[in-house]
Amino acid sequence: MRVRCSQLVKVFPGVRALDGVDLDLRPGTVHALLGENGAGKSTLIKVLTGVHRADGGTVTLGEDGETRTVAFSRPLDAQAAGIGVVHQERNLVPSFSVAENIALQALPRRAGVVDRAAVRDLARRCLAQLDLDLDVDQPVAELSVAHMQLVEIAKALATDSQVLLLDEPTASLTADEADRLYAVVRRLREQGHVVVLVTHKLEEVFAIADVVTVLRDGRSVAGSVPLATLTRGDVVDLMVGRAHTELELSERSVDRAGTPALELRGVSTSVGHRGIDLAVHRGEIVGLYGLVGAGRSELVRALLGLDSVTGGEVLVDGDAVTIRSVGDALRRHRIGYVTENRKEEGVFLTQNLARNVAVTVWDRLARFGLVRDRDEKDLLATYRDRLGIRLSGPDQLAGQLSGGNQQKISLAKWLAADCSVLVVDEPTVGIDVRTKAAFHELIVELADQGLAILLITSDLPEMVTLADRVAVMHERRITGELLNSHHYTSMSAQVIRLVHGESAVDDPPAA
């Protein structure tokens, strides 16, 4: 089924979120939908899936001979027309089985009760279409994130979707898992589906997409262009809207002679880490790399009292300490933690921005026990300017910001608290290229100012760009530590070896 949108317009008060978007989705193609945060990608998807009604323009379905113009008023209409979507947020019921989740939207029934055999059959059929071998009776809660994603795709297939919209499908997948997802996408293409891929990762686009549409400020600046005619640079230019230059960060030198700002000696935790040694010096960025599930976030969560450290020593500025809670880490040891889980832990979505930033420093802002709104707003203004946060005012709610700006708010509260050690966990997942680059510069700048930074990321290029040293974790152990040469090819080869538990030394470190 071919889907064509022409001159779509969607207006929110004060903003034209879509301002004349053209899109042509042909069967048997993988169509990349690109654009920075706020360019209108999500709005376009919401119009296509019936969440929003377009204020102008048309959507037509079908091939040339027989086309019909549609206007979905509810998500169910879009589903009935064969348009399925897999959102970034998982929309599965964790306690239900794989089969139940896949069949949920159209449960096969017999005599008024759910026909369990038919449910399983349907699920097996959908999974087979994806060439997947999963136990259909397993509860979804027991699956890995990658498998949940695939189950969601199967769920979309169960309603006979001809058009599949995948929103940031690989944001939380490892390289191997992403490869498997790509294989599934290719399979769907061969079967004649249209797969629309919304992503920030250009590698991914060039790996699997055939056609690309680029949105900027609510307009399509490239409408359904064959990807073969474009270079990576072209695509970035289209997204950013101006010619770009490669970032060249000046060389940094780190003094590792002094006492580390944060040091772990033989630390073990209640979540299974054993004998972890790790040190971060002032002004140093230490990258902690590993596959998703290697136990990196779990280590720092234990370190900060969200889980417990059961053995070994934690030293802050050379003194052995016990950290019982994040508040303890913050107020007694000046350690901040920018969580990877932005929406649930990083920001308070339903509170205003001023409070989101001031939450760590109310005791400092208070005069005679009372906090003045003006002081909070001044604090927010400081970090708005310093981090370049795009906001409309201090009373805006955090939930109304884009992902990148939410991340900056989440970072701002720790900077406001004047931390000397900052743990930054997956800072740029789901963030557009421009904001990502700004974040990279910001992290380096913070290190230059003397902060000790422990950076957790699954994005290898990001790690090679930022880290001074890289520690690799595999199955809750540190399997090696490397000085970063900032040379992508040699670093990535060494890191990957360590990730898989091999020694890195066979490959001589590049200068």
Next chain:
Amino acid sequence: MNRKSTATPRGGPETDVQPPRLDAPVPDDGHGPEGTAAERVGPRAAGLPWWANPRVGLVVVIAVLVLGFSSARPAFLDVELTLVPLQRDIAVFAVVGLAQLAALSLGHMNLAVGRMAALAAFSAGLCYDRFGAPLVVGLVVALVVGALVGALAGGIITATGVNSFVVTLALDFGLLGVVALLYDRFAGGVAFSVRPPGLDALRSDTFSDYCAGSVCGPPVPLLVPFALVALLAVGLFFGRTRQGREILMTGSSPRAARASGIPVGRRIVTAHALSGLLAGLAGFMLATANGAFSASIGESFLLPSFLAPVLGGTLLAGGAVSAFGTVLGATLTSVIQKGLNLLQFEADALQIFIGVVLVVALSLDRIRQVLAERRGVRP
């Protein structure tokens, strides 16, 4: 060597991003634009147009009802007959509402609010009866007992992780028996008969009974300042202090609160202790207004305790409270009750009416939310 970013930056982080647009909202991936100033303590006021403010609606409804009742029954404006008792009712139910508000701030509930008031009132009565304590000592004892029982509830919730609904429900049952036993044991019945000096004045006097020369005070009962102090203290606590704000943050997201260094457990205990303290104050005030410290204190508290804050715009889900709105909510329910009384409605019909008001008020809240969403605002 130079490091190449995988991305496409220009300049430093400051120059990298466009200047903040204070006029125009950012179309952030479907999250709607924002709005004007917040005047409720907490979220959702931002972005709502003024007509969606629950307080404005309440003031209008109260004014209309007062006009209606007083034209139907001129006695509604009689100072001695109506206005003085009405103020007393409002004062008591505003404090009861504030007690519930303290728990709602977390997204919790305090179903034992009435029985906490009863236990606190018993404690005050015991002090007067057994030890001949002066009036103010009984008040302090009532507040302390209320706060301790509230802290106990908060402590159990924190320690066990059991839902506040269940914990306070259980506590309510427990206290029901305890209060009855205590009165039986210490008062030999269901009430203390002793009245400390000053209680009768506090009960029936208004400021108009106190004159300096020829200038007398307004016809406001002496109990009203208790509610005003409670209102100011609660407003200041949630609006301006670190603890109050941290409680609201905990209410809007316990996980984010923990990850932001807020001592979540201690804040839960504090909020429930405050709830108990205010329940204790309400119990003392009602006992004073009735002129008797009896086991029936607090029996009528539960429904109004929710009605007042919810009508005033406090979220059941936690994270946003309005102390002033709670007083307006208490005023509305008391005005309706008084007015229907004067119109000689039966007590049962009155209950039905109050129930209808609650459903309508909550539906209005939902309608406001939907309207605001249509305007592109995500609450």
